[in-house]
Amino acid sequence: xxxxxxxxxxxxxxxxxxxxxxxxxxxxxxxxxxxxxxxxxxxxxxxxxxxxxxxxxxxxxxxxxxxxxxxxxxxxxxxxxxxxxxxxxxxxxxxxxxxxxxxxxxxxxxxxxxxxxxxxxxxxxxxxxxxxxxxxxxxxxxxxxxxxxxxxxxxxxxxxxxxxxxxxxxxxxxxxxxxxxxxxxxxxxxxxxxxxxxxxxxxxxxxxxxxxxxxxxxxxxxxxxxxxxxxxxxxxxxxxxxxxxxxxxxxxxxxxxxxxxxxxxxxxxxxxxxxxxxxxxxxxxxxxxxxxxxxxxxxxxxxxxxxxxxxxxxxxxxxxxxxxxxxxxxxxx
Numbered sequence: 001x002x003x004x005x006x007x008x009x010x011x012x013x014x015x016x017x018x019x020x021x022x023x024x025x026x027x028x029x030x031x032x033x034x035x036x037x038x039x040x041x042x043x044x045x046x047x048x049x050x051x052x053x054x055x056x057x058x059x060x061x062x063x064x065x066x067x068x069x070x071x072x073x074x075x076x077x078x079x080x081x082x083x084x085x086x087x088x089x090x091x092x093x094x095x096x097x098x099x100x101x102x103x104x105x106x107x108x109x110x111x112x113x114x115x116x117x118x119x120x121x122x123x124x125x126x127x128x129x130x131x132x133x134x135x136x137x138x139x140x141x142x143x144x145x146x147x148x149x150x151x152x153x154x155x156x157x158x159x160x161x162x163x164x165x166x167x168x169x170x171x172x173x174x175x176x177x178x179x180x181x182x183x184x185x186x187x188x189x190x191x192x193x194x195x196x197x198x199x200x201x202x203x204x205x206x207x208x209x210x211x212x213x214x215x216x217x218x219x220x221x222x223x224x225x226x227x228x229x230x231x232x233x234x235x236x237x238x239x240x241x242x243x244x245x246x247x248x249x250x251x252x253x254x255x256x257x258x259x260x261x262x263x264x265x266x267x268x269x270x271x272x273x274x275x276x277x278x279x280x281x282x283x284x285x286x287x288x289x290x291x292x293x294x295x296x297x298x299x300x301x302x303x304x305x306x307x308x309x310x311x312x313x314x315x316x317x318x319x320x321x322x323x324x325x326x327x328x329x330x331x332x333x
Contacts, residue, residue, distance in 0.1 A: 009040055010095035010099070011042060011056070012100045013044050014103060018048065021209060022169070022210045022267075023101030023103060028062065028099075042065075043064060043066070044065070044067070045066075046069070049070060056179075058177075060175075061170045063180075066179045069089075077105060080193055101164065102163050105162075125137050125160050136151055143284045144287055163206040164209050199215060211239060213234070213238060216243055216286070219244065219321075221247065223252075229323070261280075264285060265285050270290065273286075273293070277303060296312065298312075
């Protein structure tokens with residue numbers, strides 16, 4: 001599909017607790033790249049409750065307009081309601097491209113919207129190129145071992161979800177985009193699921209996607225007692241605990257901490273992999289990390305292929321030594 005110069009790029013900025021999530025801000029950079037290449041504008045969309053601060057922040061990040069649907073009814077995420085709201089906004093704005101983060105919300109809503117507009121949807125985008133007036137979306141396949149280029153043809157609107165950490169957040173500017181508040185109601189008969197009560201779950205306190213430091217443990221930690229070293233190191237660094245699927249299946253930590261293809265896709269500034277072999281399913285979820293430290297007693301472990309620093313040794317001895325040195329450094333500071 002060739003881009004229409006009279007259309008805009010519509011970017012949904014997901015929020016959590018009234019604050020934008022990282023990938024919601026990161027995809028604004030992609031939106032601006034597409035818009036500039038075609039002489040279009042970028043319109044950001046926020047849906048939720050108490051979004052004034054979030055809207056102000058987004059308005060300073062190079063967008064041309066910010067549309068805010070702010071109402072108590074949208075405090076808790078509901079796939080039916082949010083899909084209905086975004087469908088109405090898409091009809092009003094008629095964008096060339098609609099972007100969402102590759103989060104639970106994005107993966108739930110984007111395919112629904114694409115089906116309603118008889119379009120295609122590309123998931124987990126990590127890069128993009130423009131060739132002959134068409135967008136070529138780059139996505140990882142087979143656990144990230146292969147990169148594929150996808151083109152959406154014969155669609156009025158292109159839908160895509162963006163991987164966390166694939167793009168940098170745009171720099172704040174002195175000028176603010178126009179903020180437009182809209183009241184959007186969804187027909188009651190279109191809501192098939194109703195939220196009777198919202199209970200705070202553990203997943204809300206395990207914010208892996210936005211963490212700057214993640215310390216993850218794998219099968220090589222040996223047992224639940226040793227896994228506590230991972231938790232201690234993460235707490236000392238002000239980070240979040242991550243884990244591989246084997247560690248979770250052993251019951252050492254809850255599934256909310258899982259990093260990988262079947263867990264969370266993360267991109268922290270620092271990722272410390274403790275006793276993790278480096279299976280493709282796990283690596284595909286943390287390969288966008290800024291700096292990777294790997295600790296494993298097997299010098300041929302695959303995790304060393306993606307690590308900036310590799311430490312060959314027993315995690316039961318290496319981690320306590322790291323903890324001791326970090327404490328000394330903090331005490332001297």
